[in-house]
Amino acid sequence: MTQTVIPFLFMRGGTSRGPYLNRADLPENLETLAEVLIAMVGSGHPLNIDGIGGGNAVTTKVAMLSRSSDDWADIDYFFAQVSVEDRIVDFKPTCGNILSGVGPAAIDMGLIPATGPETTVNIHAVNTGARVVAKVQTSPEGVVYDGAAAIDGVPGTAAPVALQFMDTVGGATGAFLPTGNLVDTFNDVDVTCMDVAMPMVIAKAESFGLTGYESAEALNDNTDFFAAMEAVRIKAGEAMGIANVGQSVTPKFGLLAPAHDGGTIAARYFMPWKAHPTMAVTGAQCLASCVLTPGTVAEGMAARSNDRPATITLEHASGQIDVLVDYDLTADGIDLRSAGLVRTARLLARGEVMVPRGVWAR
Incomplete structure (x- = not known):
């Protein structure tokens, strides 16, 4: 094989879309990882013509999953926002829409088993430190994607993914009001x-x-x-x-x-x-x-x-x-304990994505 092969799931999470990857299949070094994701998505062209991105910031997002070493969490979720045209990868933020697919992807990847008609997945958002509880509809065959839940911005209906976000205050700056002012x-x-x-x-x-x-x-x-x-x-x-x-x-x-x-x-x-x-x-x-x-x-x-x-x-x-x-x-404002939302997700494809060996030869 003249290119580096990386297994992936291609999923819609909420109103976003992108590859979901096992962190173990990727380089540890963040500079090398950024180059791999740029090549994978095809950043640097408005249509991402040489990659699997969709030419829009909501379709050039990447989720990287691993079993968590945290006592509370089942899964670590590491997020990357890849730019459409500028060949930039930002590891600072997280994405809640893409997070909608983390529970289903973790089950489909075999990182966590399905446990009944509803499987609870405790997720640690690595970028910000937030804790998120995802409730995923499952069956003996795995994740159930069909359902009656509808979210604006996505056609049709799908199975609901209930999300409960905790520890979300000050994840990037350390404060609810980073400047100390309300206005x-x-x-x-x-x-x-x-x-x-x-x-x-x-x-x-x-x-x-x-x-x-x-x-x-x-x-x-x-x-x-x-x-x-x-x-x-x-x-x-x-x-x-x-x-x-x-x-x-x-x-x-x-x-x-x-x-x-x-x-x-x-x-x-x-x-x-x-x-x-x-x-x-x-x-x-x-x-x-x-x-x-x-x-x-x-x-x-x-x-x-x-x-x-x-x-x-x-x-x-x-x-x-x-x-x-x-x-x-x-x-000083509000004491935020948690925030809950209902999203949907769907597995669109699974397989192997190719990256030039000149970018990463594993």
Whole structure:
């Protein structure tokens, strides 16, 4: 064989898609690993024509799994965001949509057995330290992918994967409010800098002359907005203590507006150089936490629930997503115990992906 062969599963997880790999089949060194993933995905071309990426940031994501040495977890989940065109791999963030497929993939890889009609998989998100409990529908034959659960942004229905996220506060920056403030101002734009599941910079859509109800396509065509947003994101990210913000997908950016379709609040999420076609699972948790915290930029845009836990319905570019947040109010904001969401996943293909030996000869 003139190329290096790597076994893989190709899966849709939530509203994202990509290869799921056994960490043991990959190089340990992160620089070499990055080159392998770039070659695998085909980063460096808008269509990822020389790889298995899909030409969009939601289809150039990679999950790497291994049995966990953690006493609590069954599976370690190491995530990589591979850029579409820039040949950059970011190991800082995690991805909750791709995480939707981690439990099913771990079972299909033989890393954990199916235990009945529902198999609980305890997942350690290596990038951020979060703990996630995934409940996967299974049978004696393995993972059950058929079902009646529907999520906006994915056609049809599939078996539900229930996710419960814990230990998500401060995973990247060490603090719920990395700047110490509920609101900061950069380039005359008020923002809330928050780190829950994903470090984010959150602003009102009206601060950029937007309604907050624009389609992802319309936002992507608005180059003036992206230039203004990126300038704010870089300054805010530096204030949050994040290094090399201009070359990293963190912090992500979010816009909020009053709900207009029966939800709690309207939201748009950025990856950050393109608008997300739906909503990131991690970003949804951060945005929901912003809505529940008094004094943030979300103040006055949504009726704050007194329920414990509270369901926050975010209206995104393709529909809605519900986040069930278990929390208490504190003097400094909220004490977040956990956030729950329901996603779906599907195994699309399995086999071997090839990487040039000049990149890695194992």
